[in-house]
Amino acid sequence: MKTTLGPKLRFPEFRGGGGWELKQLGDFLTESRLPGSKGDVAKKITVKLWGNGVFEKNEAIQGSVNTQYFQRKAGQFIYSKLDFLNQAFGIVPASLNHFESTVDLPCFDIAEGLNSGFLLEYVKRKDFYARVGEAADGSRKARRIHAETFLSFSMGLPIPAEQQKIADCLSSLDELIAAQARKVDVLKTHKKGLMQQLFPREGETQPRLRFPEFRDAGEWESGLLGAIFGTTSGGTPNRSEASYWDGDIPWITTSLVNFEVIAGAEEYISQAGLKNSSAKLLPKGTVLIAMYGQGKTRGQVALLGVEATTNQACAAVLPKEGINPYFVFSNLAGRYDEFRKLSNSGGQENLSQALIRDFPFSYPVDEMEQQRIADCLTSLDTLITAATQELETLKTHKKGLMQQLFPSAEAVEA
Structure with a gap:
């Protein structure tokens, strides 16, 4: 006697057929x-x-x-x-x-x-x-x-015809997913290329491309990060003191420093934890740089969208009046390779406060030009986010469809 079973969802032309064979x-x-x-x-x-x-x-x-x-x-x-x-x-x-x-x-x-x-x-x-x-x-x-x-x-x-139907359906979804992934990659590549034009390249102090209304606005100001901005780092409250944790203050680690605006944390500390550690409450608009971490983490950048604290692996570039925080974030995010080379110089494996403070930085004095650059890149980020969300929606749809089109492992083992 043949063992038969079936999925939760079948194409109409196969619903009257027999069950799947084991x-x-x-x-x-x-x-x-x-x-x-x-x-x-x-x-x-x-x-x-x-x-x-x-x-x-x-x-x-x-x-x-x-x-x-x-x-x-x-x-x-x-x-x-x-x-x-x-x-x-x-x-x-x-x-x-x-x-x-x-x-x-x-x-x-x-x-x-x-x-x-x-x-x-x-x-x-x-x-x-x-x-x-x-x-x-x-x-x-x-x-x-x-x-x-x-x-x-x-x-x-199932019978070969139903196998083919399922394979064709999922293959069509794979083609949509691949096309959407290419769209995301094209947008990211376009943004990367644009950033290389809108910001000075390594060893240069002026950008290759300026918006028409600012071409006669004069040269950008240049200096070292530590001379232009205040910088600091964070700390970790004592893990053995329960009262220092599970409060309402976001505590950021390098796992969240991933070229995005940070709106929340995976862990939170209390006022007591803040007071009794080297952690510092950083304002919204602070740019974080991962000084060390696993794999590709070192050199990655993020922007605080909320007040938060960090651990000691994060360097913080504090906001400065007259310089747009998103401009700073975009500038430094586009210089990941420079940070990586810097951290590897002299046999070092990590970045440090000293290295970050000595990192060169250029910016236009006109805040309107900073805002124009920030708005341009924000618009691209919005497109990238929407395209990425659409990609994830397609992947989720395929995953859910596969759960319906195939029998569960429990049914096969039964």
Whole structure:
């Protein structure tokens, strides 16, 4: 007797049909082990995390002559044993036909009766890979899903026509998502290019582009940040003193310093915490610079949209009368690479108050020109925010649709 199940949502033409059959992946997938080159000469492929596709792998260091690679074919399903729980799945594209990977990136021929697009969308669901990933073996940091284990997993399978319909629907959504992502990237690239024109470049004191009404307004003023603005940093109240925490004063860490206007915090401190620590209440309009932090954090900039305190990893550039805070924020946000190079000079790994105070800064004396630049960039930020929100809406829509179009993991396991 066949085990049948079904999703919550089906296309009209399939609602009167039978239920989905419960099948093992091994019923349709066969691991491919066609010998290829050795690691020193192989044309290699890699699988991006979070379902972002299969790409050519470019290595700066030549591979080992002792490592055996296997030839892969267009249309095969591929995944990473080590990054199974990070959604490293894909279908080998035609452009990478006959490229190669090791057994750590196993490939599978797909038999008739299983649509490759349907399969990819099925396994990319967290409901699937997180649950079956519990079968992974190895250490906590190096857990692997081996091919034989993967092939033993069960899935719900409709008739080929319904598989195709689901795959086409989700593929269309992917195309919309990709197009919207490109729109966001174009807007961000346009803003970055505009900022390089509206603000002086590294080593220069005057911008390449000025709005027509200010072209005869004279040169910009230049100096060091510490000579133009007041600067400070924050502190962390004693964590063991409960009365210092969960108050109503926002306490900002570098995790929130991410080229945005900060309107709230993840943690709050009390008046007692403020009084009994080196934390300082900073005014709205203060520009924050991450002096150190994980990964790309160091050198990132944010603008306080509310009064707040910070930890000691944040440098604060205090607002100054006559200089628009958003102009300062935009100027410094566009100089991330300069901050990163500065922090790495002399073998240092962090920024410091001294380095930030000695950082060069130029600005137009005319506040109307500052405002004009700020308004221009704010308008672009508004467009970027709207486009990004639309992108997130599309992603959320797809996620919700997938939850309806596929049976739940609990139903498959039942």
